[in-house]
Amino acid sequence: MKKNIAVIFGGRSAEHDVSxxxxxxxxxxxxxxxxxxxxxxxxxxxxxxxxxxxxxNDLTYFTKDDFSARLARQKKVRLxxxxxxxxxxxxxxxxxxHIDIAFPAMHGTFGEDGSLMGLLRMAGVPFVGCDIFASAxxxxxxxxxxxxxAEGIPVVPYVWFTKNDWETKKDQYKQKIKALHWPLFVKPVxxxxxxxxxxxxxxxxxxxxxxxxxxxDDKVLVEESVENxxxxxxxxxxxxxxxLAGIERPLNKTEFFDFNDKYLSGGKKTGGVNSQYSQIxxxxxxxLAMQVxxxxxxxxHVLGCSGIARVDFLIDSATKxxxxxxxxxxxxxxxxxxxxxxxxxxxxxxxxxxxxxxxYFTAHQxxxxxxxxxxxxxxxxxxxx
Amino acid sequence: MKNFLSRYSLRYPRFLVYMLQASEYSIxxxxxxxxxxxxxxxxxHRKHLVRTPKAVILLVIAWFFVVVLLGAVIVIFRSxxxxxxxxxxxxxxxxxxxxxxxxxxxPLVILYVLIxxxxxxxxxxxARTRLKAHKAVKIGIAxxxxxxxxxxxLKTVLSEGKKTAxxxxxxxxxxxxxxxxxxxxxxxxxxxxxxxxxxxGDIKKLCRLVHPDIGVITGVNEAHLEKFKTLERTAxxxxxxxxxxxxxxxxxxxxxxxxxxxxxxxxxIYSRESVGEWKIANQKTDLGGxxxxxxxxxxxxxxxxxxxxxxxxxxxxxxxxxxxxxxxSPDQVKSGIEKTKPFDHRxxxxxxxxxxxxxxxxxxxxxDGVRAVIEFLASLRDCRRWYVTPxxxxxxxxxxxxxxxxxxxxxxxxxEKIVLIKNSVTSFIEEGLQEEQYKGDIMWFxxxxxxxxxxxxxxxxxxxxxxxxxxxxQYQ
Numbered sequence: 001m002k003k004n005i006a007v008i009f010g011g012r013s014a015e016h017d018v019s020x021x022x023x024x025x026x027x028x029x030x031x032x033x034x035x036x037x038x039x040x041x042x043x044x045x046x047x048x049x050x051x052x053x054x055x056x057n058d059l060t061y062f063t064k065d066d067f068s069a070r071l072a073r074q075k076k077v078r079l080x081x082x083x084x085x086x087x088x089x090x091x092x093x094x095x096x097x098h099i100d101i102a103f104p105a106m107h108g109t110f111g112e113d114g115s116l117m118g119l120l121r122m123a124g125v126p127f128v129g130c131d132i133f134a135s136a137x138x139x140x141x142x143x144x145x146x147x148x149x150a151e152g153i154p155v156v157p158y159v160w161f162t163k164n165d166w167e168t169k170k171d172q173y174k175q176k177i178k179a180l181h182w183p184l185f186v187k188p189v190x191x192x193x194x195x196x197x198x199x200x201x202x203x204x205x206x207x208x209x210x211x212x213x214x215x216x217d218d219k220v221l222v223e224e225s226v227e228n229x230x231x232x233x234x235x236x237x238x239x240x241x242x243x244l245a246g247i248e249r250p251l252n253k254t255e256f257f258d259f260n261d262k263y264l265s266g267g268k269k270t271g272g273v274n275s276q277y278s279q280i281x282x283x284x285x286x287x288l289a290m291q292v293x294x295x296x297x298x299x300x301h302v303l304g305c306s307g308i309a310r311v312d313f314l315i316d317s318a319t320k321x322x323x324x325x326x327x328x329x330x331x332x333x334x335x336x337x338x339x340x341x342x343x344x345x346x347x348x349x350x351x352x353x354x355x356x357x358x359x360y361f362t363a364h365q366x367x368x369x370x371x372x373x374x375x376x377x378x379x380x381x382x383x384x385x
Numbered sequence: 386m387k388n389f390l391s392r393y394s395l396r397y398p399r400f401l402v403y404m405l406q407a408s409e410y411s412i413x414x415x416x417x418x419x420x421x422x423x424x425x426x427x428x429x430h431r432k433h434l435v436r437t438p439k440a441v442i443l444l445v446i447a448w449f450f451v452v453v454l455l456g457a458v459i460v461i462f463r464s465x466x467x468x469x470x471x472x473x474x475x476x477x478x479x480x481x482x483x484x485x486x487x488x489x490x491x492p493l494v495i496l497y498v499l500i501x502x503x504x505x506x507x508x509x510x511x512a513r514t515r516l517k518a519h520k521a522v523k524i525g526i527a528x529x530x531x532x533x534x535x536x537x538x539l540k541t542v543l544s545e546g547k548k549t550a551x552x553x554x555x556x557x558x559x560x561x562x563x564x565x566x567x568x569x570x571x572x573x574x575x576x577x578x579x580x581x582x583x584x585x586g587d588i589k590k591l592c593r594l595v596h597p598d599i600g601v602i603t604g605v606n607e608a609h610l611e612k613f614k615t616l617e618r619t620a621x622x623x624x625x626x627x628x629x630x631x632x633x634x635x636x637x638x639x640x641x642x643x644x645x646x647x648x649x650x651x652x653x654i655y656s657r658e659s660v661g662e663w664k665i666a667n668q669k670t671d672l673g674g675x676x677x678x679x680x681x682x683x684x685x686x687x688x689x690x691x692x693x694x695x696x697x698x699x700x701x702x703x704x705x706x707x708x709x710x711x712x713x714s715p716d717q718v719k720s721g722i723e724k725t726k727p728f729d730h731r732x733x734x735x736x737x738x739x740x741x742x743x744x745x746x747x748x749x750x751x752x753d754g755v756r757a758v759i760e761f762l763a764s765l766r767d768c769r770r771w772y773v774t775p776x777x778x779x780x781x782x783x784x785x786x787x788x789x790x791x792x793x794x795x796x797x798x799x800x801e802k803i804v805l806i807k808n809s810v811t812s813f814i815e816e817g818l819q820e821e822q823y824k825g826d827i828m829w830f831x832x833x834x835x836x837x838x839x840x841x842x843x844x845x846x847x848x849x850x851x852x853x854x855x856x857x858x859q860y861q
Contacts (some may be wrong), residue, residue, distance in 0.1 A: 026842055029838065029839075029842050030842040032839070033838070033839030033840075033842040033843055035828070035829075337738070337739055340739045340740075340741075340844070340845050340846055341739060341740060341845075341846045342845075342846075343845045343846065343847075344845065345842060345843050345844055345845045346841070346842030346843070347839075347842050347843045348845075
């Protein structure tokens with residue numbers, strides 16, 4: 001019998017549209033091609049409404065001009081989270097589908113940041129990809145740097161502050177920032193897909209960029225820019241035994257790899273993310289490549305990633321210094337174009353990820369989370385703490 | 386029940402007109418398709434009705450018939466009394482879809498007899514007169530398969546030294562050829578014609594139209610066997626070209642068993658080994674193309690073509706020999722052969738951004754072509770090979786055997802991945818695969834479109850994917 005698999009995508013996030021692409025290319029299309037699954041798309045609209053209609057397995061559902069009108073007519077789905085995840089289809093002939101495995105495909109807030117994983121953990125349903133903890137840490141660029149640096153992996157010097165910090169102690173932070181080697185990058189800490197990131201060369205630009213970043217996030221990171229920069233990224237798959245994809249170098253035209261390069265320029269032709277504008281494997285010398293792979297494995301491990309993630313690196317080609325920049329726990333389109341180049345097809349990728357999710361789930365089921373206690377009996381007594 | 390009710394859908398008249406249009410208004414093909422079809426809800430699958438004036442007229446007539454039938458139902462019900470009225474009513478309702486399907490042919494026949502046939506007769510008569518007076522050397526090509534390939538090779542090679550023309554696409558009927566003839570300027574040195582065979586006598590008719598001076602018989606096999614019934618009849622029809630030519634040069638593909646059986650004294654046999662007196666050596670092929678040496682008459686020609694597969698050596702060499710016999714220089718032949726490239730949908734290689742090579746052979750639907758292509762795929766090394774097919778159509782009584790043989794040869798070739806489209810013939814391919822204890826993966830898809838959509842998600846860099854044949858709606 002085929003397994004029921006729910007692909008969850010969309011969401012109240014700036015990366016809502018990118019999530020739709022990732023969910024379809026390659027996830028849903030590959031799961032369907034694998035022929036082993038009944039695929040249930042669970043779409044979370046921008047307003048937070050949940051839908052589950054098999055017509056949404058087709059990407060064109062979302063790209064047609066009448067999408068909004070069709071969605072308005074669509075009935076919302078009801079879900080049960082006790083003892084596994086169940087979809088209750090709307091209508092008179094209501095049907096309950098027990099989901100065997102969930103495949104989160106949501107980028108950014110509420111999806112990739114661990115929120116969804118928390119919900120799925122509570123439901124007790126196996127799910128693909130990183131768990132709540134790795135997701136939450138990776139979503140915060142500052143936390144990532146702090147965890148990675150503690151492991152002795154190089155990161156670019158930086159300063160961070162919250163909205164309140166900036167409003168109340170701006171001068172203090174500006175002093176700290178001044179001490180950094182300019183030009184600098186200003187980044188909202190929690191957003192992915194390079195949204196609201198700016199490179200600044202002077203104080204006025206800094207002020208402006210911080211203002212923009214604080215519009216999107218309440219925590220901001222200011223870091224040195226790497227000179228003679230080579231940006232590379234490394235998708236990694238596995239729980240304990242890791243498999244590495246090719247080291248990939250985006251061949252972007254703009255000064256840094258922004259949202260447009262990542263998703264808009266490469267995506268249209270191939271239906272995926274970033275496939276036309278990159279070099280795989282990156283043309284870097286083997287010593288650097290080895291370092292990238294080593295830092296990649298260690299970063300994946302220290303963050304406690306599972307299933308799949310992508311580690312981004314900055315390399316100063318003059319000094320041969322490699323820095324870990326950030327970690328993405330749901331690489332756009334799973335970076336399937338890269339996996340394909342190293343011999344992993346879309347079908348093999350998604351079926352392997354499903355197997356890894358089941359392996360992770362089983363391993364964690366064996367852990368003891370509850371124990372018998374007599375504490376309740378003592379409740380109402382003199383003092384229990 | 387669902388299938389039965391599909392005949393009462395509002396879209397039924399439209400589907401009938403679509404079936405007529407997709408059968409190119411051939412009543413025989415339309416009726417064969419009609420009787421094969423069970424579910425009329427899914428007739429327009431790969432293509433849709435194109436609203437040409439002819440189709441619109443037929444659509445209007447179809448709806449006129451529907452109204453007439455409805456009127457008949459009312460009249461019958463009112464004018465007779467129970468229980469006769471109920472019986473008649475039931476009969477009319479039951480028979481109405483069939484009556485409509487057949488009634489649609491009436492305007493078609495009237496249209497054909499009164500308008501189309503006289504016009505076509507004039508066009509063909511003019512073409513015959515024009516061709517008779519035309520000074521060009523005319524080459525006629527007949528056979529169950531490979532006609533377009535050798536036509537294109539000949540055209541490319543001969544154009545190096547002579548003004549050469551040939552009808553485009555698959556214009557191989559009297560009307561198609563005649564339309565092409567009206568575009569000629571009159572100063573062509575060579576004209577090349579594909580002679581299409583659909584029923585016995587077709588080639589003879591075409592020979593009387595084009596008056597060929599040289600003939601090429603590309604082979605005889607099961608293609609259109611459903612129409613010819615026996616391979617013997619196919620061979621006789623194809624050889625109507627040789628009958629017409631008599632002692633004039635006829636080149637026959639020696640790699641086609643059935644074609645060779647019928648050769649006569651004086652025919653020039655071509656294969657990957659030789660063409661008449663010309664000898665072939667050093668045959669090589671890979672994804673980059675095919676090369677060989679042609680020697681004879683004191684000359685040696687090193688030839689290389691972009692076409693893939695050793696089965697192309699014979700036709701390439703034959704074209705070279707014909708070109709030399711028509712006065713082209715060895716250098717012109719060499720340069721012409723170099724210019725030959727895979728044609729659309731005939732073992733045409735394409736490499737995508739992720740490094741997957743697709744060999745589009747979707748126009749190749751005959752057993753000899755399939756055998757040649759499997760041989761080519763088997764010869765490729767250091768790659769994972771995929772073979773995707775819905776099987777072949779119109780194989781008549783040989784259907785089972787032809788497909789089992791495809792399965793057996795796939796298994797023997799060690800092709801790693803086989804993708805089969807579910808239909809009436811692909812299970813025979815599976816039988817053949819099992820007979821030879823095939824070790825690779827067999828994947829099934831409900832239709833070709835689903836398979837084409839899934840393939841990019843199953844393949845990786847370096848894979849070679851062969852798309853063998855494609856079924857139009859008639860055969861779904």
